Amino acid sequence: MSRFDRYLLSQLLALFGFFSLVLVAVYWVNRAVGLFDQLIGDGQSAVVFLQFSLLTLPNVIRLVLPISAFIGAVYVANRLMSESELVVMQATGFSAFRLARPVWYFGLIVTGMMLVLMHVLVPESRSALAERSEAISQNVSARFLKDGQFIHPSDGITLYIREIAPTGELLDLFLADDRVVEQRALYTAKKAFFARTDAGPKLLMVDGMVQLLGPKGQLSVTRFADFTYDLAGLMAAPALRTRSMAELSTPELLAPTPALMAEVQQTEASMLFEGHDRIAQPFMALSAALIGFSSLLLGAFSRFGLWRQVGVAVLLLLLVQAIATVSTSVGEDVPRGWMLAYVAPVVGIAIGVFELWLTQRPRRVPKLAVLDTVAT
Template sequence: MTKFDKYLLSQLLTLFGFFSLVLVAVYWINRAVGLFDQLIGDGQSALVFLQFSLLTLPNVIRLVLPVSAFVAAVYCANRLISDSELVVMQATGFSSFRLARPVFGFGVIVAGMMLILMNWLVPASRTVFEERSAEISQDLSAQFLKEGAFLHPSAGLTLYIRDISARGELLDLFLTDERSKTERTTYTARRALFLRASEGPKLLMFNGMMQTLDTKTGRLSVTHFSDFTYDMAAMIAPAQSRNRSRAELSTRELLYPTPAVLQETQSSAAALRFEGHSRFAQPLLALSSAMIGFASLLLGAFSRFGLWRQILAATVLLLVVQSISTVATSIGGTSEDGWILAYAAPMLGLLLAGGELWVSQAPRRLRRLGGAA
């Protein structure tokens, strides 16, 4: 690498790191707010919220990196043109393609980051996220042991706890069991403890009363107790085997789906194959985004009014490429050969960038032809 390549690459990486940090923070905080309301509202601790927030981070970074690469390329090119640095390099004989060489290298670095994220980090984090979500859904103490509220853990059960002491004791408990068609049982206790046993969660009540009403005869029987154990397994829905989503599958499973994987995801082989190729196409989209941003600004010369036209053109081209990617995603999984469409948007982006670089050299070629004539 020449000094110019190292200089431009260092500028691009510095700006890329800055914009990535800002965009990831904004996007992550926006998602974390909704996650905070959901988890804390369900009685989860701040540690659980932190775990879930970190598990969503790889996917957030995956979404942000192409945009950061584009913004870094546009900002860097705009600054170099404003400072006449690129003009000087062009005067020494550097072609537009030669100027874009470090930008291409920068795009390859970003694409490498995307490959690691999409093929390893995002599927792994998604799997852990779903597993932790399933565990929390089975966490009875976090969901139902809340003070000062009438809760309905399942059909026919009503639970109320006046207060929960610092030692974890449930004070002034009220529990109604109406699941039976022939009787209704109400439990009250001065205090209770929630116990986790090998055969399931138990509720140990002290100094209480059990009232059983026979709904057919209307007879009410009352039993006082000093301690009583109630099986709370009915409050928890039985754990079911969890099927993985497409985002959790490995790239190999997506590219070569087995009948078991097709049944697990309830998807077609074409849809899974398209998803697998998308994990290689999306990194190329980050490369094309950087190239479009840099090449578009080379179309303009230094101006006191700035390069806002070229920046607008680069943004429009990027939106066009993203639109094609969206359309390809919607129709690519409907046919056996639809996986080819996964590469349509990044290839178009690279062709557009190459065309812009070629056009940016047109005035210089015309001047040479005019001089030769």
């Protein structure tokens, strides 16, 4: 790699890293606000919030990398053009394709990062996130219990707990069961525990009493040293968790079996498209970098900047993204639609190469400018 290639590649990677950090922080904060309200509002700790935040990062980074590659390429090209560095290199005989060689290296590096994310980190993080979410949803104390408040986990049930100890003990519990018509049951206990058994969740109460109020007003009181209350009526039994298509590995998506399609409830066409999309989507970073860099090479040096070329680059990137969106909506529903997953990256790379070729063509000089030169 020549000195110029190393210099331009270092500039691209430095700005790519900076913009990636900024965009990831923006995306993460945007999602973390809603996640924080949801988890902390359900009684979860800050550790759980941190776990969920870390598990969502791979998918956020996957979305950000192509945008960062595009912004980095545009920024570097604009700065080098404004400082006449690229103009000098072109004057020494460098063609547009030679100038873009470090951009190819840069795009392939980002593509490699996205390949690791798409095939390894994102599926693993989504699987871990789904398992953690299921564990949280089955945590009875987190979903239904709040100390110092009267809560109603089900129709006809009122529950009050004075304090939830750090060990998980429920101190000074009160439970009113009005589900039976014309009969009311009141349970009080100094301590209680939740236990999950094969028959369903149970509430173990210690040192308390049961007061039953009959339809005619008769009251019966029973004291107990320990008592088990069945919570099966309060909570639905957890269903067996099935994986989503995003959690499957790429080999599973590329060779779907009938059992796997039934598990994720997806068609063979949609699973094949998802598998090939994981292969094709990383190359969107390469196409974005090429479009950003080659679009600015179309413009000549100007003291007012290359804002017109920047606008063209943005419009071309939006066009490629629109093609990707249409390909996804169509490719998931038709046989052999997986081939459409490669359309957007190929079109993006072709646009970048075409722009590089376009810069090689001699530009026409307006007649007025020629006359002015002759007169001078």
